[in-house]
Amino acid sequence: MRCGVVVFPGSNCDHDIYHVLKHVLAQDVHFLWHADDSLKGCELVVLPGGFAYGDYLRAGALAALSPIMGAVKRHAETGGLVLGICNGFQVLLETGLLPGAMRKNRNLRFECRDVYVRVERDDLPFTHRLHKGQVLRLPIAHSEGNYEDSPAALDALEAAGQVVFRYTAPDGTLADEWNWNGSARAIAGICNRGGNVLGLMPHPERCAESILGNTDGLAILQSAVEAGARVVSATAAGGRR
Amino acid sequence: MKAKVTVYPRREILDPQGKAIQNALQRVGFPGVQEVRAGKSFEIDLATDDPEAADRELRQMCEKLLANTVVEDYSVELLAGGAGGRP
Numbered sequence: 001m002r003c004g005v006v007v008f009p010g011s012n013c014d015h016d017i018y019h020v021l022k023h024v025l026a027q028d029v030h031f032l033w034h035a036d037d038s039l040k041g042c043e044l045v046v047l048p049g050g051f052a053y054g055d056y057l058r059a060g061a062l063a064a065l066s067p068i069m070g071a072v073k074r075h076a077e078t079g080g081l082v083l084g085i086c087n088g089f090q091v092l093l094e095t096g097l098l099p100g101a102m103r104k105n106r107n108l109r110f111e112c113r114d115v116y117v118r119v120e121r122d123d124l125p126f127t128h129r130l131h132k133g134q135v136l137r138l139p140i141a142h143s144e145g146n147y148e149d150s151p152a153a154l155d156a157l158e159a160a161g162q163v164v165f166r167y168t169a170p171d172g173t174l175a176d177e178w179n180w181n182g183s184a185r186a187i188a189g190i191c192n193r194g195g196n197v198l199g200l201m202p203h204p205e206r207c208a209e210s211i212l213g214n215t216d217g218l219a220i221l222q223s224a225v226e227a228g229a230r231v232v233s234a235t236a237a238g239g240r241r
Numbered sequence: 242m243k244a245k246v247t248v249y250p251r252r253e254i255l256d257p258q259g260k261a262i263q264n265a266l267q268r269v270g271f272p273g274v275q276e277v278r279a280g281k282s283f284e285i286d287l288a289t290d291d292p293e294a295a296d297r298e299l300r301q302m303c304e305k306l307l308a309n310t311v312v313e314d315y316s317v318e319l320l321a322g323g324a325g326g327r328p
Contacts, residue, residue: 057306065306100311101309101311101312103257103312104258106257107257108257108258108261148254148311149311
């Protein structure tokens with residue numbers, strides 16, 4: 001499948017996700033420059049981690065206004081797959097493709113560690129290789145991952161089943177001390193209503209190869225490329241390509 | 242016309258940065274500090290001399306970019322003695 005990795009000035013996990021998609025999952029991967037306004041035919045678009053535009057003003061705020069994001073929005077609105085990892089998640093929030101906002105971590109520290117997240121949805125393009133209730137060990141590295149929204153908006157998010165990953169203890173139970181950044185409802189990742197846009201703070205691309213000692217992140221990326229391939233072949237079968 | 246825009250965390254939301262600054266102020270001899278909200282301020286120079294137009298435009302800037310209204314509030318203040326050297 002044709003995958004695009006958006007590169008903003010200050011992105012620093014772009015090569016990591018490029019590597020996993022291309023060399024681990026054998027996909028056709030392209031970098032997409034922030035100043036371009038075309039996705040060049042990519043079916044899966046990844047907004048990588050980093051500090052886009054230096055995180056000036058707010059994390060993701062300036063990146064959300066870059067030319068490429070207009071194309072990403074149109075792609076998302078027509079059901080295209082969009083994955084935002086860490087800073088990419090922050091960009092999706094600032095763009096409005098996902099609801100809510102990030103604040104500084106509760107302890108005001110940059111948290112760089114492995115965390116445990118529980119899978120809340122296994123029927124999404126990004127999670128069909130996982131199962132509900134499964135606990136993944138994934139690395140985080142951020143200082144603004146403290147998810148927030150109004151109580152009513154959080155209730156609506158829960159009711160619509162848009163919470164995809166939650167920080168938990170290793171056994172999958174909710175516990176405040178395992179919610180490293182203090183996120184509302186222990187939210188680590190959410191999707192849009194259509195389920196085709198996913199944002200998460202942990203880094204699946206940093207734990208997708210056995211040589212790194214952890215492959216818990218691979219299933220998320222594998223799910224995405226398989227789902228994307230299905231969309232592509234269905235479209236091709238429909239004679240629209 | 243010059244203006245000052247202030248953006249700060251919404252009152253109902255915990256501001257961990259403000260809380261840390263409050264604790265530090267209390268530690269260095271200001272025990273009377275009841276609350277600190279840490280925000281940002283922007284000095285903006287606009288081409289217009291029309292206060293109403295300036296106010297409207299500044300609020301749009303806040304809604305579109307300067308503030309994230311999910312977690313932040315903003316205030317707009319037009320400053321006396323605008324640009325352009327007018328009396």
